[in-house]
């Protein structure tokens with residue numbers, strides 16, 4: 001019988017729970033947890049998040065690299081990635097639903113001044129304000145998550161514009177594509193939400209050139225990757241009032257260093273990379289299904305295109 005080996009390579013977490021969930025799907029699986037790899041020749045399928053660069057090249061029979069999240073930039077940043085290995089990512093309704101709720105929550109919080117009232121409360125200040133009227137949201141990134149966020153915000157009554165690299169036709173979304181149309185896409189928006197994959201094309205896409213084109217007083221939400229944002233350009237844009245504020249869930253360095261200016265900035269609201277977190281049950285099911293697909297020579301779900309990097 002074919003050896004049934006899966007390697008879990010998640011250096012930043014205790015993988016015990018996840019390993020048990022995989023084992024529950026098939027008790028015959030030989031689940032190894034890095035760095036206790038055993039015989040490297042056994043490893044055909046590996047689950048990774050932020051693996052050490054060069055590590056994946058050590059497995060001569062590796063066929064599949066499965067990302068433990070929606071993003072795969074953590075895989076492609078390894079300059080020694082083995083060639084001819086299939087790369088997959090997680091796509092599930094838990095990840096999309098969490099992101100939709102997060103983005104909607106942040107927008108409504110801003111719109112209704114809820115955080116401001118909490119500050120007023122500390123000073124026993126009774127000072128009613130009108131809710132903001134801005135109703136247009138521009139989503140940068142129209143993949144599975146972008147589509148779900150668009151539909152969710154649509155149901156709440158927002159007008160949605162969306163930008164992506166390739167052309168898309170989406171009901172109730174005014175779509176734009178390609179670099180030239182980026183300024184048209186963001187131009188009229190009250191809220192700009194980055195949901196893009198991080199690639200060489202999208203790195204630092206949230207920079208002064210983009211901020212110059214947004215409507216004065218727009219609000220930025222970055223739930224993509226820290227690498228999408230030029231941090232100094234954001235600080236300048238907030239200082240000059242071009243952007244009213246920003247909510248950031250992802251950072252160039254995570255955890256965000258204690259002395260980073262973002263922590264204390266009055267117009268930056270930050271969360272610790274929690275907008276959408278991998279659900280272990282869903283991840284175990286999807287990863288095991290793809291493992292079976294590999295063994296049965298069936299097409300894998302949620303394959304990534306290495307030439308695009310997402």
Ligand code: GLV
Pocket residue numbers: 068069070071072276278
């Ligand atoms: C989280 O950031 C993910 O990519 O799943």
